[in-house]
Amino acid sequence: MPRYRVCKSFTVESGHMLSKHPGACRFPHGHTRKIEVVVSTETLDAMDMVVDFKALKNAVSAHIERYDHAMAINSEDPMLPEIRRVHPESAIVFEGIDPTTEVIAKEIFDHVAAVLAHGNTGIEAGRVLLERVRVWETPSSWAEYGD
Numbered sequence: 001m002p003r004y005r006v007c008k009s010f011t012v013e014s015g016h017m018l019s020k021h022p023g024a025c026r027f028p029h030g031h032t033r034k035i036e037v038v039v040s041t042e043t044l045d046a047m048d049m050v051v052d053f054k055a056l057k058n059a060v061s062a063h064i065e066r067y068d069h070a071m072a073i074n075s076e077d078p079m080l081p082e083i084r085r086v087h088p089e090s091a092i093v094f095e096g097i098d099p100t101t102e103v104i105a106k107e108i109f110d111h112v113a114a115v116l117a118h119g120n121t122g123i124e125a126g127r128v129l130l131e132r133v134r135v136w137e138t139p140s141s142w143a144e145y146g147d
Contacts, residue, residue, distance in 0.1 A: 003042055005038055005039070006050045006056070007037065007038045008036070008037050009035065009037075010064045010065075011033065012065065013031075013068060014069070014072065015070070016029070017072075017098075018047060019076065033135055033137065035064055035131065035136075037112055038146070039051055039056065040129050043110075051123055055123050056062075059115050059123055060112050061097050063108065067104075068101070070092050070096060073092070073093060073099065074093075074096065075094065076096055105143050109132070109146060116128065131147060132145065132146025
């Protein structure tokens with residue numbers, strides 16, 4: 001069945017380290033990440049919208065902004081103690097998994113899905129379907145997670 005879709009985009013400067021990567025990606029490095037959150041519905045609301053863009057932004061921006069100027073790192077990375085010592089407020093730790101762009105997309109998807117399910121964000125619970133979260137690592141490379 002056809003659906004209406006909208007996308008809200010966010011941009012954050014964030015770093016990560018990929019401890020399982022054999023090349024330079026195992027070292028601390030950063031990206032200007034563009035994050036796209038796509039929601040859909042079969043019918044428009046009383047304002048003839050899928051969702052108010054501001055309500056969608058308010059529902060997800062605090063979680064996405066935690067990535068801004070942060071360092072995502074695997075809990076098993078031997079550099080974690082040093083990262084925590086030098087920049088304790090900036091470490092985002094992923095338990096037993098490298099924070100690849102694919103993993104970050106899923107983490108954001110799971111969080112946004114939970115927020116939308118609660119319906120306390122100005123978006124009625126169950127009114128929209130979270131279709132996907134796309135995370136751009138570079139202008140030509142992205143990873144996506146969704147239904």
